[in-house]
Amino acid sequence: MKRSFRKYHRLLGIIVSLPLVLTVLTGMLTTFVREWSLNLGVPASFLLSIHTGEIFHLEGIYPILNGLGCLGLLVTGLSMSGLLGRKTRPNPKS
Numbered sequence: 465m466k467r468s469f470r471k472y473h474r475l476l477g478i479i480v481s482l483p484l485v486l487t488v489l490t491g492m493l494t495t496f497v498r499e500w501s502l503n504l505g506v507p508a509s510f511l512l513s514i515h516t517g518e519i520f521h522l523e524g525i526y527p528i529l530n531g532l533g534c535l536g537l538l539v540t541g542l543s544m545s546g547l548l549g550r551k552t553r554p555n556p557k558s
Contacts, residue, residue: 466543466544469540469543469544470540470544472536472540473537473540473541473544476533476536476537476540479533480530480533480534480536480537483526483529483530483533484530484534486514486515487515487530490511490515491515493506493511494508494511494512494515
């Protein structure tokens, strides 16, 4: 069972990594541009359109896919760690 979760976790991690990296970096850069008045040569509105998925015309589903990907990674990661597994009782020695 753990082997199949490792396979799914690895595959899901590869698929989800690019959208999550885009979301994190553009969110941080938007904050730098807006709040700290840092001039990167890129307008904050463009960074925000990448951050929300609007530039790809996915603004309605992009956050949902990011959230589902994170939840999938959490579930497969926790299942591999043994935190979600059944507790086994030790056999009493007779």
